[in-house]
Amino acid sequence: MAQKCAIGLITAVAASVSLSQSKVASADGPFTFPAANPQQQAASSPPSTAGEESSAPPPRARNDNPRTSSGGFDPEALERGAKALKEINNSSYAKNVFESIKQQEETKQTEFAAKAQEYKAMQAQAETERQKVIYDEHKKLAQHQAQTKSQMARYEDDLARKRMQARNFIHTFTTFRASFLHSNCPTRNQELVKMQEDSAIRQEQARRATEEQIQAQRRQTEREKAEIERETIKVKAIAEAEGRAHEARLAEDVNRRMLVDRANAEREKWVAAINTTFDHIGGGLRAILTDQNKLIVAVGGATALAAGIYTTREGAKVIWSYVDRILGQPSLIRESSRGKYPWSGSVSRVMSTLRGKGSATNNGKGFGDVILHPSLQKRIEHLANATANTKSHQAPFRNMLFYGPPGTGKTMAARELARKSGLDYALMTGGDVAPLGSQAVTKIHQLFDWGKKSKRGLLLFIDEADAFLCERNKTYMSEAQRSALNALLFRTGDQSKDIVLALATNRPGDLDSAVADRVDEVLEFPLPGEEERFKLLSLYLEKYIAQAGPRKPGLFDRLFKKEQQKIEIKGVTEELLKEAAAKTEGFSGREIAKLMASVQAAVYGSEDCVLDSALFREVVDYKVAEHQQRRKLAGTDSK
Structure with missing residues (x-):
């Protein structure tokens, strides 16, 4: 494309130069102007002989400028143009030059289009002005016509009045003359008077008719004037509306064209930016791929970065797993008074100690919310005191079994x-x-190692111990469970000064004999008696009913949550609680807690949020019947 444009440009330059040379006469060239007078030319030229004419050489054109030809053509401009076009063609910006020329031409075309739109807008405005002038001329013409009609009507009225006066004067004169001639005849006098009266009546009627005609013409003129004004206003409004609509269309076209041009410019800008970015990226990749040293450095850097990231991530995982294994809490622990890490349990330990002291103070006997049979509670308190003294005297702890x-x-x-x-x-x-x-053995060893790190000593409570400490000669016991049991037996073979092992089970007969041999204290937890059930009912009545909803709501709760209602207790006395304790024979402590939770739910389900004796008895009777039905389904009914 660039070569074709260069060839065309060279051809145009050559044509223009040749045309200019053909239109300019050289002073040294062979062309000479003829003399003004042929006779003077003949006289001024000396006579020559035939021999001189035959021997004289032909005239030669003088060329003072060595760069021009004999015809006066200077090729220097053409050579410069060809050289410039060759440089443009060989340059990497040849396409940009022609693109720039193209954009300049498009810009000029856009400017010409904008000027054309401006001319059209000016033409529309001139048309609007012309319509306005026509409207003013029509209005003036209508006013002039109305004024002329009014003057003509007034002039005709004056003429009619004058003619009427003249006729009346002639008639009066004639009547007077007749009456004067016949003054001696009374009948004539009466007729004359009557004629005068009739004339006066006719004159008045004519005057009234003339006035009515004048008024009618005036009204007609006013109506025509109003009609002309309405038509003029209508024409003016239509012309103005059409002018505004035309201007709006022109402005809309101009705005649309400007928006399109702006969008095209933005698109071209972004396309150019994207192309430039990819050109830079491609240039960089090309430079890396073509230069072996850069390629080696790039590949080595990427490999080192990936290796560093992978090594850092895996190293952090390994280090954290090591720290978690050394300092963290074992995964078998479900609940603990110690924190997951040594530094995370200090505050929680202090708070639990304070809560324990507060609950002990509230209970009076110092055993929290646990209500047991008096003999069992006394035995546990004795074990607690013995364990505390054992720790202070650095003596070995005693293992326990709760069933x-x-x-x-x-x-x-x-x-x-x-x-x-x-x-x-x-x-x-x-x-x-x-x-x-197979990981069970490792986890058990980690558990005991973690327990030995406790400075205060650790009570390790294993709930549902019969799940993996059952008899080893059973056929369904896997090798992994047997290995886990052996690991626990190994860690509890000797008396420990760091860990107290407390086992809890519902089926003590399923435990392995070696496990039973490692137990020093065996405590049976029977179902609560009537006195214990009464205490449990009183405790959970205070906890679930009396103290339900006294928490002071915060700002968020006041704005977005419903205000809690305090349960009102009516008629629930100690006799009623003793009656309920007698009915709930065979209930465990957990079932009594669920019973009071059901009472709370029933109270919240009522409209007035009041607990009375009838509602309490209804819930107790329902739960007792449910307990009996569950015992029948389990096949453990004593009857």
């Missing part, structure tokens, strides 16, 4: 035992060991 029906307070008793004795508390379940498989 009894579900929900009788074994876990709560173990927690209170640890608190009273000043030990840390950790809870695990036997069902978490079986899914570990």
Whole structure:
């Protein structure tokens, strides 16, 4: 494309130069102007002989400028143009030059189009002005016509009045003359008077008719004037509306064209930016791929970066797993008074100690919310004191076994035992060991190693111990479970000064004999008696009913949450609680807690949020019947 344009430009330059040379006469060329007078030319030329004419050489054109030809053509401009076009063609910006020329031409075309639109807008404005002038001329013409008609009507009225006066004068004169001639005849006088009266009446009627005609013409003129004004206003409004619409269309076209041009300019700018970016990227990649040293450096840097990231990530994982294994809490622990890390349990330990002291003070006997049989509670308090003294004297701890029906307070008793004795508390379940498989042995060793790090000593409570500490000669016991049992037996073979092992089970007969041999204290947790059930009902009545909803709401709760209602207790006395305690024979402590939770739900389901004796008895009777039905389904009914 650039070569074609260059060839065309060279051709145009050559044509223009040749045309200019053809139109300019050289002073030294062979062309000479003829003389003004042929006779003078003949006289001035000397006579020559035939021999001189034959021997004289032909005239030669003088060329003072060595760069021009004999015809006066200077090729220097053409050579410069060809050289410039050749440089443009060889340059990398040849395409940009022609693109620039093209953009300049498009810009000029856009300017010409904008000027054309401006001329059209000016033409529309001139047309609007012309319509306005026509409207003014029509208005003036209508006013002049109305004024002329009014003057003509007034002039005709004056003429009619003058003619009427003249006729009346002639008629009066004639009548007077007739009356004068016939003054002696009375009949004539009467006729004359009558004629005068008739003439006066006719004159008045004519005057009235003339006035009515004048008024009618005036009204007609006013109506025509108003009609002309309405038509003029209508024409003016239509012309103005058309002018505004035309201007709006022109402005809309101009705005649309400007928006299109702006959008095209933005698109071209972004396309150019994208192309430039990719050109730079491509140039960089090309430079890297073509230069072997740069390629080696780039590949080495990317490899080193990837290796550094991978090494850092994997190293951080390894270091954190090592720190978590050394300092962290074992995965078998479900609940603990110690924090996950040594530095994270200080505040929680202090708060739990303060809460324990507060609850002990409130209870009076110093055993929290745990309500047991008096003999069992006394035994646990004795064990707590003995364990505390054992820790202070650096003597070995004694392992314990808690057994009894579900929900009788074994876990709560173990927690209170640890608190009273000043030990840390950790809870695990036997069902978490079986899914570990071959990792169970490692986890158990990690658990005991973690327990030995406690400065205060640790009470390790294993709930549902029969899940993995059952008899080893059973056929369904896997090799991993047997290995886990052996690992625990190995860690508890000797008396420990760091860990108190407390086992809880509902089926003590399923435990392995070696496990039973490692137990020093065996405590049975029976179902609560009537006195214990009465205390439990009183405790949970205070906790779930009397103290329900006294929490002071915050600002967020006041704005977006419904205000809590305080439960009002009516008619629930100690006799009613004793009656309920007698009805709930065979209930565990957990079932009594669920019973009072059901009472709370029934109160919240009522409209007035009031607990009375009837509602309390209804819920108690329903839960007692449900308990009996559940015992029948389980096949444990004593009857």
